[in-house]
Amino acid sequence: MSFxxxxxxIKDGDTAIVFLGHESxxxxxxxxxxxxxxxxxxIRHSTDLIGKKYxxxxxxxxxxxxxxxxxxxxxxxxxxxxxxxILYSTDISIITMMLEVKPGxxxxxxxxxxxxxxxxxxxxxxxxxxxxxxxxHQQRAEKAREEFREHGVEHLVTVINQDVCKNGFGxxxxxxxxxxxxxxxxxxIGHAKSALKAEGGRICSFSPCIEQVQRTCLAMEExxxxxxxxxxxxxxxxxxxxxxxxxxxxxxxxxxxSSAGFDSSNPSHQGSPCANLQQGxxxxxxxxxxxxxxxxxGYLTFATKS
Amino acid sequence: xxEGGPSARIREGDCAVLKRDEVFKAVxxxxxRKIIFEKQWFYLDNAIGHIYGTTFEVTSGGNLQPKQExxxxxxxxxxxxxxxxxxxxxxxxxxxxxxxxxxxxxxGIKGQEIVQQLIENSTTxxxxxxxxxxxxIKKKKKKYEAVITIVKPSTRILSTMYYAREPGKINxxxxxxxxxxxxxxxxxxxxxxxxxxxxxxxxxxxxxERMGGxxxxxxxxxxxxxxxxxxxxxxxxxxxxxNLHEFPLSKVQSLLSGTFTTETLPADPxxxxxxxxxxxxxxxxxxxxxxxxEEEPTTEAALxxxxxxxxxxxxxxxxxxxxxxxxxxxxxxxxxxxQIKQWERRKKLLEAAALLREKNADGLIVASKFHPTPLLxxxxxxxxxxxxxxxxxxxxxxxxxxxxxxxxxGGVINLKLSETWLRNxxxxxxxxxxKLTMSGGGGYLLSGITVILDKGKSDSSNxxxxxxxxxxxxxxxxxxxxx
Numbered sequence: 001m002s003f004x005x006x007x008x009x010i011k012d013g014d015t016a017i018v019f020l021g022h023e024s025x026x027x028x029x030x031x032x033x034x035x036x037x038x039x040x041x042x043i044r045h046s047t048d049l050i051g052k053k054y055x056x057x058x059x060x061x062x063x064x065x066x067x068x069x070x071x072x073x074x075x076x077x078x079x080x081x082x083x084x085x086i087l088y089s090t091d092i093s094i095i096t097m098m099l100e101v102k103p104g105x106x107x108x109x110x111x112x113x114x115x116x117x118x119x120x121x122x123x124x125x126x127x128x129x130x131x132x133x134x135x136x137h138q139q140r141a142e143k144a145r146e147e148f149r150e151h152g153v154e155h156l157v158t159v160i161n162q163d164v165c166k167n168g169f170g171x172x173x174x175x176x177x178x179x180x181x182x183x184x185x186x187x188x189i190g191h192a193k194s195a196l197k198a199e200g201g202r203i204c205s206f207s208p209c210i211e212q213v214q215r216t217c218l219a220m221e222e223x224x225x226x227x228x229x230x231x232x233x234x235x236x237x238x239x240x241x242x243x244x245x246x247x248x249x250x251x252x253x254x255x256x257x258s259s260a261g262f263d264s265s266n267p268s269h270q271g272s273p274c275a276n277l278q279q280g281x282x283x284x285x286x287x288x289x290x291x292x293x294x295x296x297x298g299y300l301t302f303a304t305k306s
Numbered sequence: 307x308x309e310g311g312p313s314a315r316i317r318e319g320d321c322a323v324l325k326r327d328e329v330f331k332a333v334x335x336x337x338x339r340k341i342i343f344e345k346q347w348f349y350l351d352n353a354i355g356h357i358y359g360t361t362f363e364v365t366s367g368g369n370l371q372p373k374q375e376x377x378x379x380x381x382x383x384x385x386x387x388x389x390x391x392x393x394x395x396x397x398x399x400x401x402x403x404x405x406x407x408x409x410x411x412x413x414g415i416k417g418q419e420i421v422q423q424l425i426e427n428s429t430t431x432x433x434x435x436x437x438x439x440x441x442x443i444k445k446k447k448k449k450y451e452a453v454i455t456i457v458k459p460s461t462r463i464l465s466t467m468y469y470a471r472e473p474g475k476i477n478x479x480x481x482x483x484x485x486x487x488x489x490x491x492x493x494x495x496x497x498x499x500x501x502x503x504x505x506x507x508x509x510x511x512x513x514x515e516r517m518g519g520x521x522x523x524x525x526x527x528x529x530x531x532x533x534x535x536x537x538x539x540x541x542x543x544x545x546x547x548x549n550l551h552e553f554p555l556s557k558v559q560s561l562l563s564g565t566f567t568t569e570t571l572p573a574d575p576x577x578x579x580x581x582x583x584x585x586x587x588x589x590x591x592x593x594x595x596x597x598x599x600e601e602e603p604t605t606e607a608a609l610x611x612x613x614x615x616x617x618x619x620x621x622x623x624x625x626x627x628x629x630x631x632x633x634x635x636x637x638x639x640x641x642x643x644x645q646i647k648q649w650e651r652r653k654k655l656l657e658a659a660a661l662l663r664e665k666n667a668d669g670l671i672v673a674s675k676f677h678p679t680p681l682l683x684x685x686x687x688x689x690x691x692x693x694x695x696x697x698x699x700x701x702x703x704x705x706x707x708x709x710x711x712x713x714x715x716g717g718v719i720n721l722k723l724s725e726t727w728l729r730n731x732x733x734x735x736x737x738x739x740x741k742l743t744m745s746g747g748g749g750y751l752l753s754g755i756t757v758i759l760d761k762g763k764s765d766s767s768n769x770x771x772x773x774x775x776x777x778x779x780x781x782x783x784x785x786x787x788x789x
Contacts, residue, residue, distance in 0.1 A: 005496055006668050008690070019719055019755075055691025055757045067719055067757045070692040072492045090726060093489035094482050100460045103495040103518025123494050124516065199314040200359045210738055217733045230731040233482055238702070238723040240709045285706045287723055299731065306359035306455075 001054075002152030003071055003119055004126035010049045010068060015151055017069040017079060018043070027071070027079045029150070040064025071151070073119040083140050086116035087181065087206070090235040091297055096124055098302045099177035099202045103128055108171065108195045109179045110134035110164035110188065112144045117179065122148070122156045131157040132171055132195075134164045164188045169195040180205040181298075185212065186219035193223050193305060200306045208298040216301055225303035232299050238287030247280045314357050316456060321539045322350075322358070323463050325455040327448060330467035332459065332539050340368075346452055358458040366414050373453050387433040401427040417451030424450075437737060459539050461488075461512040468508055468536065476505040476536075477675055477700050480748030482728045484509065487671060488516050490753045491696045495520035497668040498661070500688055502526040502555070502681055504674040507537035513671060514546055522549040524658055524667070526558070526685065528676070551658040558684050566659055666690040673698035678752070679708045683715060691717075691758045698749055705752045717759030725750045 001007035001014045010016055014030040020038060028036050028043075030050060036043045041060030043049065048058045054070040069075060074089050087095075095117070101107055105125045112118055112135035121131050135141040141161040148154045160170045165184060168191030169175070178192040178201070185205040192203050203225060205216045213230055220228050316322060320335045324343045331343050337351050352370045353362060362370040387393075402424060410420050424446050425431050434442060457463055465481035473479075487509070493499065493516040501523055503509040510525055514537070517523070525532050532552045553561075560566040667689045672681050678697045689695060695718075699705050705723055712718050726748060730741040 004494065006690075006693070008666075053691060053758065055693075057758060057760070068692075069755060069757075072694065074490060074492065074694075089489055090486065093485040096489060097465075097481070097485035098462055100462055102515050103520065120489065123492070126495055127520070128518075199357050210733075213731075213733055214735060214738055218735070228733075230733045232729050232731070234727040236725050236727055238725075240706055240721075240723060285710060287702050287706055301733070304359065306357075306361075 001070060003073060004123050004153055006070060008053055010052050010054060012050055015071050017071055017075045019067040019069050025079060073123045076119050077116045080114055082114050084113040086114045090233055092117055092120045094233050095204055099204055101177055105129040105176045106174050107177045108132045108169040108175045111182050115144045115147055122153045126156055132169050134160045134162060134169055136163045164191060171195055173198055175201055177202045186215040189219040189223050196305045203303050205301045206298045213299045213301055220303045225305055227304040230299055230301045238289060241286055241288050242283060243286050244281045244283050316353050316356050316358060318354055321459055321541050323457045323459050325457050353456055361453050361455045364452055385432040386436045386439055393430050393433055399428055399430040420450045421446045459541055461515050464508060464536060464539055476508050478749055479505055479673055479698055482726045483748045484512055486726055486751055487696045488512055490694060491669050491671050492694050497521045499523045500667045500670045500685055502672045502674055507534035509673045511537040511540040514542055519546040524551045524553055524661055526553055526555050528555050553658040561659055561662060562687055662688045669693050670695040677704050679711050682708055689756050691756050693756050696751055696753045698751055700749050702750045705750050708752055717757055718754045719757050721754040723752050
């Protein structure tokens with residue numbers, strides 16, 4: 001297994017995803033002799049994991065069961081240990097497409113952060129492209145290197161520990177795309193331009209605040225970028241539910257002149273045609289939005305160097 | 307390199323995309339071919355050899371000329387007003403008439419100069435606020451400075467173009483939704499993908515771009531053949547198509563039930579030739595129904611050679627023996643060619659069937675006009691366990707049903723029904739705000755991951771289904787709502 005190539009069977013040293021049920025999963029480093037605790041019991045790597053097919057159901061010691069999944073950058077994003085706030089797949093998807101990243105692309109990124117976007121970019125540029133990722137925090141840079149090694153992708157990425165605003169990306173005139181997720185992206189626009197190929201390329205900057213976006217757009221204009229475009233993308237999830245709604249009791253039409261107001265205590269007459277309707281419910285399937293959803297992640301500004 | 311090494315220069319024969327502001331149009335780069343775009347007509351000849359991304363102006367002769375970098379007139383303290391309380395819109399503030407402007411255009415005056423003339427001849431310009439002046443200049447520039455950029459096709463460009471120009475052809479699949487599909491589906495080099503789309507080949511092209519020519523794709527298609535109009539716009543190098551297969555939907559049931567015939571292999575072309583020579587009269591192969599434009603046959607028929615005496619294709623002139631002999635040769639060649647083509651088609655069909663039968667695809671992408679449920683339920687059979695799948699539907703309701711049926715089937719986890727909401731922004735100093743809302747128009751996605759299917763154990767899939775749902779406490783709360 002690797003994050004850039006599917007494998008069929010779980011092997012020693014793999015990173016696998018343990019899926020417990022609705023929205024509940026965690027990553028695990030597969031190792032001979034190790035055990036993993038879950039709420040359903042213990043998973044013994046040597047007997048329960050190694051040699052099994054990805055997608056298998058594994059019964060844990062207490063009798064409950066889980067599924068073991070092949071890792072993907074998307075599953076990794078949902079389960080990775082956070083060292084910083086991360087980008088989620090919704091933003092990652094549009095970034096990838098708008099930067100035109102594909103196999104063979106050379107991409108520069110800063111900051112590396114927790115490596116969420118990094119893993120996704122590495123997956124997309126494989127097997128012939130490369131990601132140069134700049135992180136000014138030494139421990140985070142080191143942790144990222146370690147993870148890329150464990151995930152079998154170290155040949156596709158170079159982690160550079162420096163300040164992108166002061167020293168740039170460490171490469172020049174080779175990138176097809178540059179991505180910035182830093183507090184002051186306008187300070188790195190010049191470096192981004194020199195990292196990009198002479199014939200042109202794409203740039204993207206991600207910022208939570210509109211003031212940052214304004215300064216970045218100005219800087220992009222000053223450096224001659226074109227097609228400057230800012231957008232935001234939000235995910236709307238729907239939970240599929242069977243809903244039952246009661247039919248209200250609207251009473252009966254009067255048979256004689258006596259008033260026939262709504263009287264819920266009045267038992268319905270035998271054989272009255274309305275009786276059944278009044279007790280009934282209507283069922284239907286609905287896509288119900290959750291009570292709270294993500295309302296904002298950040299603004300994405302794209303531009304072209306031509 | 308497999309991905310074809312991006313050619314940065316415009317070449318004859320390319321499919322290029324013309325861009326003016328937010329308007330796109332895909333065209334073939336051919337010499338002496340008149341192109342009409344945004345109320346202008348021109349030839350692309352002069353663009354050939356330039357780098358993609360270059361911006362051109364249209365000269366009076368209909369030729370393209372790279373736009374020179376012009377120094378924007380430095381903003382000296384411009385005279386401007388503070389608000390519009392005294393500006394009356396009587397339609398008379400512009401002193402230049404239609405004819406005046408036309409005369410300027412005919413003289414060959416550049417757009418920039420025309421805009422300058424309009425500003426000078428506007429009585430209200432200096433009363434406008436600076437912002438209003440900016441807006442006015444932008445608007446006039448847009449109208450009179452006709453610049454066209456020639457951009458290289460990509461998923462980004464083509465999906466934006468199709469959504470703006472011909473959304474009906476792509477089932478109103480908005481480009482951000484397409485972007486989600488590519489990522490959720492973990493589309494990458496080396497995959498074995500199954501793609502089922504009726505989006506003119508746009509989705510197929512997007513998948514091919516993300517695979518970079520590595521791996522393989524089996525495109526499922528309805529009717530007689532796959533539509534790949536948009537795919538050809540991408541300009542992929544030929545090797546990309548070596549591992550692109552296609553398989554008709556109408557054969558899926560037979561493949562799944564095991565009744566897809568593999569015994570009836572195509573007759574060897576050599577054998578056919580022998581049969582021809584032996585027979586006396588003219589032979590013309592009976593047209594089997596494996597033709598491009600016809601519907602698929604209901605039965606799997608082996609290639610048959612029926613010696614029939616067809617008079618209408620051949621002129622038998624008993625006197626002109628040599629002529630007859632030549633004609634016979636020609637006819638035999640045509641027949642042989644047809645046979646070879648049909649044999650090759652059959653061979654490809656069997657290859658695709660074999661690939662599917664392995665049931666180890668790395669993913670499934672569906673984006674079509676058809677109801678998604680039957681497609682998913684059948685095509686998922688060909689996908690390996692622990693692989694993602696994504697279904698697009700223009701409407702939400704069919705995906706609700708699909709979700710339910712998938713839960714009943716089992717063998718899928720992490721089912722998610724979603725849509726993305728996209729908003730563009732205008733970012734200008736002191737004038738930043740959202741532009742237009744595009745929410746609600748992009749379509750819906752149902753995604754999930756396959757797992758090993760426990761067939762024949764209905765209670766296990768039931769308990770699985772329960773485990774995958776949210777805790778039931780939430781369901782009770784809804785029923786407590788007052789009527």
